[in-house]
Amino acid sequence: MRQTLAIFVDSYRELNSKMMFWISLLISGLVVGAYACVGISERGFTVLWFEIPAFINSTIVPPDTFYKWVFANLGVDMWLGIGAMALALISTASIMPDFVSAGSIELTLARPVSRVRLFVTKYLAAMLFVILQVSVFTAAAFLVIGFRGGQWIPGLFLSIPLVTLMFSYMFSVSVFVGVVTRSTIAAIVAVAVCWFVFFSVNFFESIMLVQRVTNEVNVRQVSKEIETRQTQIDREQARIDAADPGARSSQDVEGLQRTLARKLEEKEQLAKSSDSLVWWHRVSFAAKTPLPKNAATLEILQHLLMKTSDFDGLFTAVDDRNSAQQRGERRAMGANQRIISKEVDEWNRSLGWQYVIGTSLLFEIFLVGATAVIFWRRDF
């Protein structure tokens, strides 16, 4: 325990000595400051003591939903998930190469601590960088929302483990390359490349999912339209048959039949592309499964903080406005889009946080385990 504590204290001193740590903390302060300036009122948004009249206001989006959305999307996703994450990964990239460098590692290995314990402790201690950053940011955001918005939301603190988890996925790559090559630059480049690859694979999967869901929604709508047309045709035909059983179909019926034929053809086309989209989505889903899911990990925060129904008020208001302003197909497209978004969101939620964190952690455990074996076996 004494040795573990010593490594943690040393890691704290190390990150304390890094300029980037303080720069990152300063930017976090500015982000929270900006967060403190923004609010929502019955007439629209507020910035400091100014009020900006807007369609979106506290009557359709409750203040707590607004603050949670801003925190999760702008504070966590944008700043902690991208900006602070990049700074943290750059700052911590040198930790392992420095640790295993000649002249330094000898001092540490010649101690009554097993190599695996030494490595794992050092690895976990490096998480302090992010844990401290996110803790300070979240605590400040919690207080700002509490005092300014009157909303006390303890759920915000879930961002600490989630952001740390996301950092740890990428840090495992940095540590692996850092231990193997003993080069900070190589570690940073590897993290950048892997981040891009993980993002690309996950992004491709999400595109495929949207395409698949869109296709499914379209198939349902076309099927519904076919059903409607068929009913209309049957009704019309029945009416004609009742009046004059020997009469030919009216022009209306023929028109309906032509429309029905078009829709059937459309359905056939959609069914064909549906098979292809399902296959591509399965492939991309299989490809992303063993990889870390950075964005999805942070989305868990949104899923935990907010329900889809939290925005029902907003959607209803948007629908009402659109009914007044838009007509026909355009209005239908908007509604369709929302159905697709909702289904995609539900599909993602159905995977559960266990899938997202579990598969990502498996990747991390595998990589850290491999690094630990290399560290354990290596002669320094």
Next chain:
Amino acid sequence: MYRGKVHALRGVDLAIRRGEIFGLLGPNGAGKSTLVKILMTIIKPTRCQGHMLGRTIGHKGTLRKVGYLPEHHRFPEYLTGGQVLDYFAALSDVSRTERRRRAGELLELVGMTRWKDMKVRQYSKGMRQRIGVAQALMMDPDLVVLDEPTDGVDPVGRRDIRNILVELRSRGKAVLVNSHLLSELEVVSDRVAIMVQGRVSEQGTLDALTDYGQRFEIEVEPSSVAALGTGGRSDDAIVEVLRRTLGERVRGVLPAAGGAAAGAAGNGVGTGGSGAGFAAPLGAGEAPAMPLEFATGVGDLQGNPGWIAVGVHAHTVVLKTKRVEAVQPLIDALRAGGLMIRGVRDARPSLEDLFIRAVTDVSTGKVLSPGAGDTPVRGSGAAR
């Protein structure tokens, strides 16, 4: 012991006792650092048998009582000197109270109390070395392993570190010093081992190891040789005096004028110098040629009564003996021959001589190449 394709050590057999300073010597690539790293679990040998402080080598818990200062060490630059001591002692499982107490004492001992709150990045090489020595002592070790402890340290610092080593020895600690500074080791080491090509070539006390070259040197005043007026080389004149005054008590091949009679009665290894192959003064490495023998009845190098090898080089008569009684008749003979004695010295090879001798290939006379090899090295490596 293999790791990959490197066969760094082969059959190393060393014993370091409590209360002694043990010097580990060897040329670059001899395997000294590998040996130390194996002891400190930094390198994992494929096969290794041995004990350290009563436990098998490689047992991590034993390292609680082992202090270590590696060569070219790098302390975290963001720590102060005091924090370095605290951190590494904590890794060695030393309690906080003990760490505080010992840090104060050791900072004082290495003269770093004033700079304990300064960051390591601001330290000079010598200051880092002093802090390094202090950190190696933080756990009150039973065994201290120091790799080039005086590297980059000024003369005062070296003396301080030497004094620390002596103090540790007096407290019954075992100290293993790996250093290239032979003069440093010569001053403090009780025993040394010389490693060559992954084997221990020589080991033992300095006295025992340098016994082979123990001798007395009688320096003759050159002007008194010239005053004899014999002409020719002055060393030949001295030999002539010895033959004349000692008569039957001296024997051996005499050099022809300006010729090379060297080696006939000597050990066959020439020294250059006189051209006659006579004994060179000590410090030139190999044992000198000893073309003459002198019957004293006192004893030779091994204490056997009988004939003692004698050589002359640069106005100096060299007797291969450790018996001071054997010197007196020769002094008398020289003086009786009209020569003046400038000085008499009880001499033995230096550690450097011993080192050069150990790393020289016995068959080719060349310095052995680094790495463990099959070339026969001098000595068996058995403790003397």
